[in-house]
Amino acid sequence: MTPTMIRFTKMHGAGNDYIYVNTLLYNIPSPVEAAIKWSSRHKGIGSDGLVLIGRPVSADADFSMRIFNADGSEAMMCGNASRCIGKYLYEKGMTSSRTIRLETLSGIKTLNLHVCGQKVDSVTVDMLEPRFDVAGQFVPRTDAEAGGMLEAGGKLFKGTFVSMGNPHFVIFTDAEGLADVETYGRLLEHHEAFPARCNIEFAHLVEKDTLRTRVWERGSGITMACGTGACATAVAAAKLGVAGCSSKVVMDGGTLEIEWRETDNHVYLTGGAEFVFDGEIPLP
């Protein structure tokens, strides 16, 4: 039997690269299996995961997004992919609106496209409110852990838990300490205080309102950038007085701009999005 061929688009936001499939045209019966197989950088397309663009359930949304990490686990939200979806929908003619309401597992996020000519130059995503206590995401077992002190690999880490729909643990360190992401990221991802695992950021203040962050993503490992991770870093920095409510977050693959707006308590993420290539691949 001839395998069903799926047309996909490879895109990245600050180097956080995903495979995008328009499920208005293609049905993916097992997105978990597809994410694992297609994300492989040696036996597949190669990516940080799989993003499905679809029709929303809610009448208050225009499109929907589902995101699967490279290990097949599904995440509640993806900031970099949200911007890429905005560019995808506008430049592929699926919408002519510069404001898109995107349904996600963590609510409807509004995208504002910054268009130059016929191209989307950058996108601002209303990431909604940060949360510091989400049931099932951070469950400290001791007072120390409740205070953000977690032990991993024989080392103690002081961090701040921030949920942007998906869970993040932000550890402020110095420039040398960023490398701890390679040694301790996986251990902290699987720490018992995170029943649903966690995305881990190691960050430090470079200059006023400029933060350098490296991220270990739940289900994908070290990525070049993480949009929700950049938001979590900026919110934690503002909460701790390390930075103000608007900051730049410099990640391995690029810089994202974050504003934690006092008027509505929403976090706004601004950054670019790039096409890499279109292709087709058989369903697994």
Ligand SMILES: N[C@H](CCC[C@H](N)C(=O)O)C(=O)O
């Ligand atoms: N890279 C994404 C986050 C993916 C989060 C995923 N790793 C998880 O929460 O399981 C971003 O740009 O926000």
